Amino acid sequence: MPFDAETSAATADRTEPDPRPVALWLLGVAAMVWIMVALGGATRLTGSGLSIMEWAPLSGALPPLSEAEWQRLYDLYRTIPQYALVHAGFGLEGFKEIFWLEWTHRLWGRLIGLAYALPLAWFWLRGRIPAGYRGRLLLLLLLGGLQGAVGWFMVASGFEADRTAVSPYRLVLHLGLALGLFAALLWTGLSLLRAPAAPQPATGSVRRQIKAAAWLVVATMLAGGFVAGIKAGFDYNTFPLMDGQLVPEGYGRLSPWWQNLTANIPAVQFNHRLLATLTALAALGAATGGWRRLAPGAARHACLLLGGAVCLQYALGVATLVHVVPVWLGTLHQACAVLVLAAALLALHGLREPRRPA
Template structure:
């Protein structure tokens, strides 16, 4: 199977400790699934311009939606004070406001659901003494990261209330996205470590693992560059592929001064960087597939690398389709959700290629 998440057969399997490790791992994977959905919902929220519809950060009282017409009117009046309403949505009425409000409310509610699922699960395993030895600090650290993500989310949203802004600041969007990807990665990697605590790859797998590491870091860079594309709405320009404005490297790449501002604020440069990094990542992933075919025996590790190659190819095709169709909400959301699938595949492949531990030589 491409994603072999079955428990590793190790001495002592069948004990309470191994059962606890499996239970904690499956709980972490379930929470990772919720995070995956959260990233997709966040993509739809951004593409529909819904993220600024709720102008209050109320972690507890905001759990429930408005329950009266007076409360709806109060929130609508708040929204009408920000530039997004005046510049983009003036006069769209209460019904238009409710359309964007509900998507942002679902986004925030889903974040609360993730927090409840994680904190509740952690407390349950902790109080029953079922957390494997050495994992408590890491699990508590993940809880802290989740709390930080909530604060970063509001920090991002608040930037959209500034004068002349109709969307959040790209830098803050990338921080929010990057932290979500970090939390997802930590959840998946920790779960994999509980299910398969020892590496099994032989020395022949080292070149594959090295190429895979380059591919993974290229993928992460492409994902973060995609955050700047989203934040600057660069995907709505230069909607041809593979050429941009009829050129491989279009004029105006270093239009802004100082030069480094082009990496995050120049729409042309931001989109070109995302294209370039995605292409490098795709080439490296295909290189890892080729190396795995040559050097790895048939089995879960090789299948995991193949799965990574397939998900990268799918994501690349989705990226091109999203671009040439001028970023429809459906394709844009699917493209963002598939990025998390690619990350999951990369983590499974890397974990499957961990070197086997050195065994002491048998005594004569």
């Protein structure tokens, strides 16, 4: 039987596993991480994150099953500063209200772990993972486990003396890792679903615009983490001026100077506003470039989605600020931030260059 290059290619096509089931699974897990980020925002805004003071990855999946267990956890919570300074006297029923949100947040994290690890094992054992992706999928598993550990590292900082919330630095680390995990899951799933499109004449210039907008999106989100971490959104609740000034008084009052970037309320809020404005301008420029220079298709639609998502997020940010951070608006603002990141990644992925042959 003759055997040539065409026969070899056909045989490889028959033996290579279909990447679509793996891609859809990864995109489903990415959606779960998106929900997790929103739950984390609600947990933070309601002051629920410190209600569970034990790190119990297995036994903690079950809620308290007796009144004695409820009382034990409540007594444990009453030993930390947050209870004395924020929730003193709210009773066992008040404790249950904040407990359930934090417990749901942690349970959802456990479900994400199962939703990733079990299908990964099944795809692996059945030989359904496309060539070149095993190492990447294992790395994503490790990142998910690291995120759980960083979550507890963050929560533990809230038990320190005179603290009523977690360390803003650990909060930003936790948020940044969650966003990185979401981005990696989304990018990997998209890479399995669709091959790079043929480059268009204007692809390079639009890609550079999208890259600039994407980096500004990341910087704005991390700056927003510091706004959340030091509760800067509860001050200067006017827009566009801050206490009647463009740059607020006391912007650089801390020493050393770099602490103003992370610990000074007027500076942290101003920086977030500035980065958000630059992001909006860059995203609108990229959307305009995509509309004018790209042919109709997925990449063009993703550029327009990025422009629309950033405008929506900007409006939500202003509304959250002027209404003094209501829980539902703050949670929606955090969830929409992930939409903006997803839109930027969709646009970048749609404009990526095909790999050059070795």
